[in-house]
Amino acid sequence: MHNYEGIYVSGKWSPSAGARIAVTSPASGEVLGHVTAATSEEVGAAIAAARDALERGPWATTTAAERAAAIGRLADAIEAESRDYADVVSAEVGSPRKWTSFGQIGTALGVLRTFEKITPEYRFEDRRPSVIGGEVLVRQLPVGVVGAILPWNAPLFTAFLKLAPALAAGCTLVLKPSPEAPLALSKLTAAVEAAGIPAGVINIVSGDVQTGEALVSHPGVDKVSFTGSTAAGRRIGAVCAADIRRCGLELGGKSAAVVLDDVVLDQKVVSGLVTGVMANNGQVCAAQTRILLPRSRYEECVDAIAAAVAALTVGDPANRSTDVGPVINSAARDRIEAHIQRAVQDGARVVAGGSRPHGLDTGWFVAPTVLADVHNDMAIAREELFGPVCVLIPYEGEDEAVALANDSDYGLAGAVWSADAARAARVAARLRVGSVSVNSPAPLDFGSPFGGFKKSGVGREGGPEGIAGYLETQSIIL
Template identity: 65%
Template sequence: MRTFDGIYVAGTWRPGRGERIEVTSPATGEVLGYVSEATADEVGQAVDSARSALHDDWATYSPADRAAALGRLADAFETRKNDFAELFSAEVGTPRRASSFVHVMSTLGALRAYEKIGADYPFDEVRPSMVGGEVRVRGLPVGVVGAILPWNAPLFTACLKLAPALAAGCTMVLKPAPDAPLAVSLFTEVIEQADLPPGVVNIVSGHAATGEALVTHPGVDKISFTGSTAVGARIGALCAADIRRCSLELGGKSAAILLDDVVLDDKTIGGLVGGVMGNNGQICVSRSRILAPRSRYDEVVAAVGAAVGELVVGDPSDRTTDVGPLINAAARDRVERYVAQAVDEGARVIVGGARPDGFDTGWYVAPTVLANVDNSMAIARDELFGPVVVVIPYEDDVDAVALANDSEYGLAGGIWSSDTARANRIAAQLRVGAVSINSAPALDCGAPFGGFKKSGLGREGGPEGLSEYLEFQSIIS
């Protein structure tokens, strides 16, 4: 049981006045811990704390000092990696055999990446002026950042925002999702172990009202949000009303294109299945649409169906489990509605399609493969966030690209082929932010990540991610 009552402000937990939020296991329903709902006034206290730190201690840190602080954060986090892996498995439902990679190593990777990027970034450079003389270009911290986090990868997404923001010289107020706030709250112990100045990182928990108080607070200079497109649109509108900067990493409905020369070996099938079923299907970059050449359609459906049918559904704490529960009852019910609608529209269930037997508690959905799916069906167009993959036939490369791009989203994609040059040519035609070739979805923290179209605004990762937390000033002489 972990309890984090109140708000984390200026380096300490302060008692809160808001109601307690009960955090339960998605596998068993047991209570894992509690956090407190932050009031608007308490959000203001956190913002004031971040503002004071921005102008006091943190302002004295050079880029090298800030990079070193990120290194200390990474070192401190690494000493607690097993504690966090267990907690992620408990509160998110990620199978324990995968939580160390999905959550812990990705978080560590973000911190380590910005330790290096922050030390090397050109915050102050002189360029030749186009009108004679010189131009000094300075990258200045945008200021106080409010970060609103998702529940599916709470600490990784936190550090994908926190690390570049701190490297840029900003301070931050984090708001974790109410379904999974415990790991983010526990991270305060890492912050203290790394000896960050008080107030550089502050935490307020809560539901939508807490998030809206943070988004609309006049002391916040930028909002960084990861979550659904609908909520992102609301946040974007609120920020636009005050001309407040924002970055939005939103939904996806990504496609994995199997070219007609693909070899359906264990590596390929394992990558395809992992690209959908990882974290119980609750990943924004899920390649939940498999596009297969019509000439090999039945072969692909059979191979993917056989592999998914062998996945072990179970308690996420059991290291033999491949797929655990969804985060809550609403998530499970939503996935079931979409599958039922697809079947009514003519889709064929190859495997799964119902709740697995033997689970009287927890929010489980059997890993599901659907064939005979048309790209116009809701299940092929809407983000499900569950262990469901649809297999859609295509005629030729032109048709495959058109189907992949026929989506309101543009977050990610994948190409599988024996000819990597051909795969690269196809990848370059996709209107998405990241494409993997012959591999399961991956995010390189040294490269930009983000979406086209309704998948969001801005980029995370790489120097481009750091630039999102800077204002640029030109001094011409």
């Protein structure tokens, strides 16, 4: 049982007057632990602690090298207990344990190690000639107190995509985990203390929508960074705009994997296509859930993908043989099943899955599903499902493939698969999305910017561009 009741403010856990929240396993429904929903007054206290650490604590005078070292010590502390973190995330999210070590914890550490490396090299000051004579000193200053609202699907990884560049920039933070998966982030407090990060630099308030509203609307927050649904992001963006407050929004996706007609359909390619959809039980914002297939090789590709998905093992995420675990809750399962049923009514053909897996009567399981003969105007090809479902869409020629990939309200990620890497790169450059992988399901690189076009969000995370998002520019004219 993991109990983290209260709020983590100024380097210690303090009692909270908020309601107790039970965290349950999506695989079994069993209670894993408890957290407390922070009240609006307690959110205010966390923000005040972050402000004090920003302006008066030792963090205010750190150098870039010192902040990089602190990020590195935080990575060391987490790495020392990486198995425990993987177990907690697997239990509360339902991620298959054999995937969690890399897909949840390895990626989180990769973000920290990347910012540990690039922060000392970042130019926080620059002198340039003034056009009116003399010089201008251009300074990059921390934006201030950051309110970070986090999703449940990859709690540590998404937290570090915000926390690491914010720390690199010299900011302080108030983190709000999702009520579905707050345990790993609450456990993070021990690593923060082990790393010697000063009190008040990182504060954590758990809770639901009301806690999030209190954080987003508080005038003491200089920037809000949010990862989650487009609907919630629209609301957060509106609140921030009303107060002229900075915000970064990493939102939904309906990414396309374009399979070109020269592809060698071997095990590596098929496995990559399946991984791009089914990783983390399909609960990845950048999941490549639309697979676009050349009509000249359509049935060949359909058969190969369907066979690979049908062979996946569904079950308890703690079991090392499990490939696909449960979705996060009953509402998610019901929504996914309704989408599958509607797609079949609209003419889609189920070639794998399509129903609940046998023998899994507890938990929120959906059989990994492949739907063929899908048209790009169907709801299942346009709306984010966040589950283990992929749709196969035929196309005629490269131009139509690009047009179909771009015909979406979203623009987060994508992939191109081809025997000719140069050709794939040319096609990738035509996609209106934030990141495109060539012959790989990997949706991002830790040292490069990640974020979306269109309704997939505003701003970028990762790489030097991630640090820039937590800075304000000041010019001193000498």
